[in-house]
Amino acid sequence: MAENENVNPQEAPAQENEQSQPVFQLQRCYLRDASLEMPHAPEILMQPQAEQPQVDIQFEVSQRPVAEGLFDVTVRGTITVKSAEKTIILVEGKQSGIFAITGIPADAIQHVTNVLCPSMVYPYLRANLADLMTRANVPPVHLPEVNFEVLYQQRLAQQAQQAKEQAN
Numbered sequence: 001m002a003e004n005e006n007v008n009p010q011e012a013p014a015q016e017n018e019q020s021q022p023v024f025q026l027q028r029c030y031l032r033d034a035s036l037e038m039p040h041a042p043e044i045l046m047q048p049q050a051e052q053p054q055v056d057i058q059f060e061v062s063q064r065p066v067a068e069g070l071f072d073v074t075v076r077g078t079i080t081v082k083s084a085e086k087t088i089i090l091v092e093g094k095q096s097g098i099f100a101i102t103g104i105p106a107d108a109i110q111h112v113t114n115v116l117c118p119s120m121v122y123p124y125l126r127a128n129l130a131d132l133m134t135r136a137n138v139p140p141v142h143l144p145e146v147n148f149e150v151l152y153q154q155r156l157a158q159q160a161q162q163a164k165e166q167a168n
Contacts, residue, residue, distance in 0.1 A: 022103035023069070024112060029124055032074060032094040036132050040086050045138075053083040055141055061148070063113040069102040071109075073117035077125050079133075079141050091132050091141075095125035114152040122146060 038044075056079070063073040074096040081088045099117050101109060126143040133140040 020103065023100055024104065024116070025100045026117075026120055027070070027098040027100050029095070029097045029121060031124070031128055032096045034093045034128060034132060035091070036136055037090040038088070038136060038138075039090075040088070044083065044086055044088055047083075049083060051083070053081050053088055056080040056082075057141070057143060059146065059151070061114060061118045061151070063117065066098065069100055071099045071101055071113055071117070073097050073099060073113050073121060075118045075121050075125050077129055077143060079129060079143070081138075081141060089133065089136060089138050091129050091136075093125055093129050093132070095121050095128060097121040111152070114155075115148045118146075118148045122148075 058078040060076040063071055066072045074094050076094045078092045080090050130140040
């Protein structure tokens with residue numbers, strides 16, 4: 001009986017409500033890895049550019065649980081700039097974020113870690129890669145905006161197609 005006297009009846013439902021609310025929050029964003037290579041420098045930098053260099057941009061998203069309710073999501077970006085089959089610059093970076101995700105159904109967590117989390121981490125990757133290129137004294141390649149929802153849906157369609165082919 002003494003225990004019940006100390007509990008405010010209005011606070012009990014509020015505490016239960018807080019525990020059942022979904023949580024999605026970026027805890028920390030960090031640069032996991034960055035590299036810059038200029039294999040033909042300084043000679044390639046002194047040559048006049050007769051034609052526009054070729055730019056190749058690649059992306060990859062990965063995620064893994066690190067603790068109960070915590071996920072580490074990484075977006076990797078690679079920029080390769082070539083001129084006349086020689087690499088001018090190769091820049092790669094991995095930007096990660098630690099996200100607290102609780103109270104969300106298991107099937108929805110895949111969507112959150114493949115779409116929402118990368119969308120929050122990606123602007124940091126864009127800035128870091130552009131900064132690396134600027135520090136190397138080459139014109140930066142600014143990464144385009146990315147619709148991670150479309151990329152995720154494409155990946156799901158690919159996986160479904162592969163599963164269908166393996167079943168036949």
